[in-house]
Amino acid sequence: MDPAYAGAREAQDDGLYHQASGAGSTSENFKVVVRIRPALPRELRGTGLRPYQCTTAVEPGERNIILSENLQAVLSQQGTMIVDSGLYNTYRFTFDCVYDTHCQQERIYRQSAQQVVLSILQGYNAAIIAYGQTGTGKTHTMEGAMEGPDRGIIPRTVEDIFTYIVNDPEPSSKYLVRSSYLQIYNEVVSDLLKPERSSLAIREDKRRGVFVEGLSEWVVRSPAEVYQLMQRGQALRATGATKLNEVSSRSHAVCVIIVEKCTTPSAADDSGAGGQGGAAWGRSGNGEGPVGPVIQSIKVGKLNLVDLAGSERVHVTGAVGRRLEESKKINASLSALGNVIAALTDRRERTHIPYRDSKLTRLLEDSLGGNCRTTMIATIAPSLDAFQESLSTLKFANRAKNIQNEVHVNEDVDQRTLLRKYERELRRLRDELARRSQNVVDKRALLVAEEQAKRAEADKLAALTALQERSREFLREKEEKRALELKIQAMQSQLLSGGSSGAALQEVPAVRAMLQREANKVKEHYEARIRALEAERQDAEGSASAEVDRYKQLLLKQRDIMIALTARLNERDERIASLQASGPREGAGQDEELDAVDRYTRHLEDQLDAKTTELITLRKAAVEHAASSPAGMRGGLEQSALQSALGDWAGPHDAAAGGGGGGGGGGTAGQRQQLYEAAMGRASSADGALPQSGPHPGPGLSHAYSYGHLPPGASLVYSADGTAVDLQGLESQDVTPRGSASTFSLPSSVATSVAASHHAWQRGMAGAGGAPTTGGLAPGTSQPNTATAAAAMPYANGGPSGRPYGVTPLQDTLGTPGPLPAPASVDGSAVSGGGGSGALGPDDMASPGEVAELRAAALTAAKERSALQQILDSKVRVMLAEIMADVASGSSTDGGAAGSSGRSSQAAGLPGGSGGSPASGALVARLSALDALVARMSLAIGSNAGAAAGGPGPGGGGGGG
Numbered sequence: 015m016d017p018a019y020a021g022a023r024e025a026q027d028d029g030l031y032h033q034a035s036g037a038g039s040t041s042e043n044f045k046v047v048v049r050i051r052p053a054l055p056r057e058l059r060g061t062g063l064r065p066y067q068c069t070t071a072v073e074p075g076e077r078n079i080i081l082s083e084n085l086q087a088v089l090s091q092q093g094t095m096i097v098d099s100g101l102y103n104t105y106r107f108t109f110d111c112v113y114d115t116h117c118q119q120e121r122i123y124r125q126s127a128q129q130v131v132l133s134i135l136q137g138y139n140a141a142i143i144a145y146g147q148t149g150t151g152k153t154h155t156m157e158g159a160m161e162g163p164d165r166g167i168i169p170r171t172v173e174d175i176f177t178y179i180v181n182d183p184e185p186s187s188k189y190l191v192r193s194s195y196l197q198i199y200n201e202v203v204s205d206l207l208k209p210e211r212s213s214l215a216i217r218e219d220k221r222r223g224v225f226v227e228g229l230s231e232w233v234v235r236s237p238a239e240v241y242q243l244m245q246r247g248q249a250l251r252a253t254g255a256t257k258l259n260e261v262s263s264r265s266h267a268v269c270v271i272i273v274e275k276c277t278t279p280s281a282a283d284d285s286g287a288g289g290q291g292g293a294a295w296g297r298s299g300n301g302e303g304p305v306g307p308v309i310q311s312i313k314v315g316k317l318n319l320v321d322l323a324g325s326e327r328v329h330v331t332g333a334v335g336r337r338l339e340e341s342k343k344i345n346a347s348l349s350a351l352g353n354v355i356a357a358l359t360d361r362r363e364r365t366h367i368p369y370r371d372s373k374l375t376r377l378l379e380d381s382l383g384g385n386c387r388t389t390m391i392a393t394i395a396p397s398l399d400a401f402q403e404s405l406s407t408l409k410f411a412n413r414a415k416n417i418q419n420e421v422h423v424n425e426d427v428d429q430r431t432l433l434r435k436y437e438r439e440l441r442r443l444r445d446e447l448a449r450r451s452q453n454v455v456d457k458r459a460l461l462v463a464e465e466q467a468k469r470a471e472a473d474k475l476a477a478l479t480a481l482q483e484r485s486r487e488f489l490r491e492k493e494e495k496r497a498l499e500l501k502i503q504a505m506q507s508q509l510l511s512g513g514s515s516g517a518a519l520q521e522v523p524a525v526r527a528m529l530q531r532e533a534n535k536v537k538e539h540y541e542a543r544i545r546a547l548e549a550e551r552q553d554a555e556g557s558a559s560a561e562v563d564r565y566k567q568l569l570l571k572q573r574d575i576m577i578a579l580t581a582r583l584n585e586r587d588e589r590i591a592s593l594q595a596s597g598p599r600e601g602a603g604q605d606e607e608l609d610a611v612d613r614y615t616r617h618l619e620d621q622l623d624a625k626t627t628e629l630i631t632l633r634k635a636a637v638e639h640a641a642s643s644p645a646g647m648r649g650g651l652e653q654s655a656l657q658s659a660l661g662d663w664a665g666p667h668d669a670a671a672g673g674g675g676g677g678g679g680g681g682t683a684g685q686r687q688q689l690y691e692a693a694m695g696r697a698s699s700a701d702g703a704l705p706q707s708g709p710h711p712g713p714g715l716s717h718a719y720s721y722g723h724l725p726p727g728a729s730l731v732y733s734a735d736g737t738a739v740d741l742q743g744l745e746s747q748d749v750t751p752r753g754s755a756s757t758f759s760l761p762s763s764v765a766t767s768v769a770a771s772h773h774a775w776q777r778g779m780a781g782a783g784g785a786p787t788t789g790g791l792a793p794g795t796s797q798p799n800t801a802t803a804a805a806a807m808p809y810a811n812g813g814p815s816g817r818p819y820g821v822t823p824l825q826d827t828l829g830t831p832g833p834l835p836a837p838a839s840v841d842g843s844a845v846s847g848g849g850g851s852g853a854l855g856p857d858d859m860a861s862p863g864e865v866a867e868l869r870a871a872a873l874t875a876a877k878e879r880s881a882l883q884q885i886l887d888s889k890v891r892v893m894l895a896e897i898m899a900d901v902a903s904g905s906s907t908d909g910g911a912a913g914s915s916g917r918s919s920q921a922a923g924l925p926g927g928s929g930g931s932p933a934s935g936a937l938v939a940r941l942s943a944l945d946a947l948v949a950r951m952s953l954a955i956g957s958n959a960g961a962a963a964g965g966p967g968p969g970g971g972g973g974g975g
């Protein structure tokens with residue numbers, strides 16, 4: 015056991031209460047002790063002439079005090095009062111203990127305070143009240159020094175309380191120690207630990223008893239904390255210097271210490287503890303779980319350590335002014351205290367205790383005659399100067415010792431003790447802490463989740479942004495792709511479909527190479543053509559200088575066109591190169607576009623070739639006619655015939671507006687009709703109808719015209735826009751091929767047509783050149799009119815590549831299912847038919863159908879095309895006009911026998927119907943129209959040309975045709 019704790023126990027055993035008669039005894043609960051302080055130096059010095067004189071003596075046993083003005087006279091040698099001592103103003107009082115001047119602080123505490131103080135740990139109220147005259151040592155006794163042997167009752171009490179708690183052998187006991195410090199100054203209660211709290215009210219209730227409302231209570235866990243509170247309160251306590259005390263307390267000071275003790279008895283003690291405390295829940299002895307309510311004891315002890323202000327006689331202290339007022343207040347309150355004590359000790363029936371006469375008595379109500387173990391320490395001074403005050407104090411204390419207090423343990427049973435509340439609050443705080451800790455965890459997790467959500471949101475936004483950008487890019491690409499597809503589609507729509515189109519489109523490199531070859535050929539062709547034109551020009555120079563000049567101009571214009579076309583070809587080559595440089599994927603669609611452009615370019619070139627060929631053919635025929643015809647035979651009839659034969663080619667007017675009669679020279683309608691009949695009607699007169707199929711019936715025109723469906727009497731020519739125009743002016747009909755196979759639609763077809771046309775041309779040339787192998791001139795046939803033949807096939811031999819430009823055998827290109835006429839019959843009939851027209855052979859050079867096809871395919875490029883065609887047409891018209899003019903100026907008309915035979919030959923030369931497609935029929939019709947045109951021209955240019963050439967052959971073909 016701790017020595018201090020053991021000391022406290024020992025002091026308790028040896029103290030006043032040990033000597034008391036037992037619990038409930040009135041004397042037991044209110045003790046009065048007297049302490050005689052040592053004489054102060056000023057007292058020892060005496061006052062005036064009177065030296066110091068001690069008036070107090072403590073008899074042996076320390077319970078009796080002798081107060082006498084002549085102490086030496088009344089005391090025996092044993093230190094007891096002599097009988098009859100009353101002669102010297104002597105008093106003898108008996109108290110619970112009287113401490114002489116040399117008594118130390120420690121003994122006083124241990125014998126008179128410790129038991130009272132420690133009783134609060136058992137749930138009792140206790141009070142230590144220091145009462146006495148000013149300057150007699152009350153404060154010294156209560157407070158003393160904070161350290162060392164002069165420590166007073168308060169510090170020793172605090173030490174003992176915490177020592178007792180620390181050494182409590184019961185582990186289940188819990189304590190709560192609180193402290194307050196107040197003063198009553200001039201009848202005003204104020205908080206010394208919270209100066210701002212003053213004029214506090216004193217209240218009372220059954221549970222708490224008497225208490226100061228609003229007084230701060232400080233939970234203390236160590237003596238040091240109490241010391242700090244005491245020092246702080248002492249500094250604020252009202253003090254002042256008086257004659258009797260340099261630091262006189264001018265207020266009543268009360269230090270309150272409240273101790274709550276909670277005891278949870280063990281299971282073995284349940285029965286005993288049940289009657290003492292409240293209920294709580296505990297566990298069974300084996301600890302397996304709750305078995306029911308466990309009695310929990312809560313005891314509350316309150317200790318009032320009271321340092322009263324000193325009573326004083328004003329005339330003695332000399333107090334004036336504020337001190338005087340303070341003295342009055344002090345004395346009044348002490349008087350009230352005396353009255354309360356008198357009332358409490360009045361043996362008469364207790365009717366009224368004047369507690370409410372002062373703050374002090376009101377506050378000490380419990381300590382005076384109530385539920386409290388109280389020890390009053392009456393302090394006196396030993397000097398004769400304080401004799402009266404000492405006597406008054408001893409009388410007061412002697413009266414107070416009769417106060418009977420009834421004490422009982424303050425045990426809380428209503429669950430409202432502060433300790434219990436603290437426990438509940440503690441549990442609540444723990445739960446709150448746990449909850450908040452969980453909340454903290456949850457909040458942290460939530461913050462993390464929110465942060466993650468924010469990051470995820472940001473990532474999502476970034477992803478969406480990227481996706482959006484990619485989507486836009488994709489849409490752009492898609493739009494570009496779509497535009498390209500549309501462009502390709504538009505271009506493809508201009509192309510005629512064919513069975514090998516897909517494969518051909520995929521054969522881009524091969525096609526490109528082919529195109530390159532074709533381009534080269536075209537270049538070479540034009541170069542050769544220019545050379546040929548130049549040669550023709552040189553030939554023509556001999557005929558007429560004016561014509562030569564015009565022809566020169568024409569050639570120059572042609573050259574300009576050639577140059578322009580060459581430039582375009584160069585651009586195309588560059589385009590091809592750039593596309594080849596680009597990736598195959600990128601160039602795939604462009605290749606198709608390029609292919610379409612190439613096809614269109616070739617078409618234009620071919621068209622140009624055809625027009626030019628026709629033009630030159632006619633031109634040359636006219637020149638030769640002019641050179642060879644007898645002058646006397648030339649006349650207006652031939653001019654009219656030629657003009658009629660030229661149809662719309664002859665005049666500057668719109669060909670579609672009406673027949674061929676509108677030309678520059680202009681024949682009559684009857685003449686035109688005559689010519690048409692001569693040109694076309696012969697077939698009708700011979701056969702009644704155009705043969706539809708079957709082998710060549712006999713000498714006639716080239717098999718190239720054998721598939722026509724030209725009705726009897728029909729005479730169609732083609733205008734510049736590809737429209738077939740009935741020369742009879744009845745109506746116009748569009749024969750532009752649509753949807754059928756085309757030689758211009760596919761590169762492969764082009765290749766095929768080129769090869770086929772080459773072969774056909776060779777066959778044709780064999781016929782034109784009189785090759786006897788498969789045809790050519792029939793036996794016995796006179797030499798065909800070479801001029802006409804040359805006019806009909808001006809470049810039969812002159813093609814740079816050996817190809818008759820524009821030649822495309824219809825059977826090959828259109829895939830006509832009809833039987834291909836035997837070469838022998840074809841060539842033979844062509845040659846025997848009179849050379850010129852027959853020598854044209856399967857020449858599609860001037861194929862209007864192809865022109866129309868290409869025009870349909872190239873409508874989207876109509877401006878360029880129309881401009882070119884207009885140029886070409888205008889040239890043709892100009893040249894034809896010139897021809898007409900030449901014819902009108904000096905040519906004579908040839909005989910019509912050849913024409914008749916030519917028509918006959920034509921009629922006879924038309925093979926049976928092939929049953930081909932409308933395109934082939936249109937082509938045949940157009941070819942027939944051209945053939946008729948040529949025939950009419952031959953007829954118009956020189957009716958006797960056939961006779962000059964030997965007349966028609968045995969086949970009846972129009973030799974002059």
Ligand SMILES: Nc1ncnc2c1ncn2[C@@H]1O[C@H](COP(=O)(O)OP(=O)(O)OP(=O)(O)O)[C@@H](O)[C@H]1O
Pocket residue numbers: 050051052054115146147148149150151152153154155259261262263264322323324325393
């Ligand atoms: N037992 C004692 N031993 C030594 N000195 C003492 C003793 N008691 C009191 N004194 C001294 O006496 C003087 C007055 O003491 P104290 O102030 O305690 O008197 P008081 O009763 O409190 O006076 P007041 O009522 O005016 O406050 C102080 O100087 C103090 O040191």
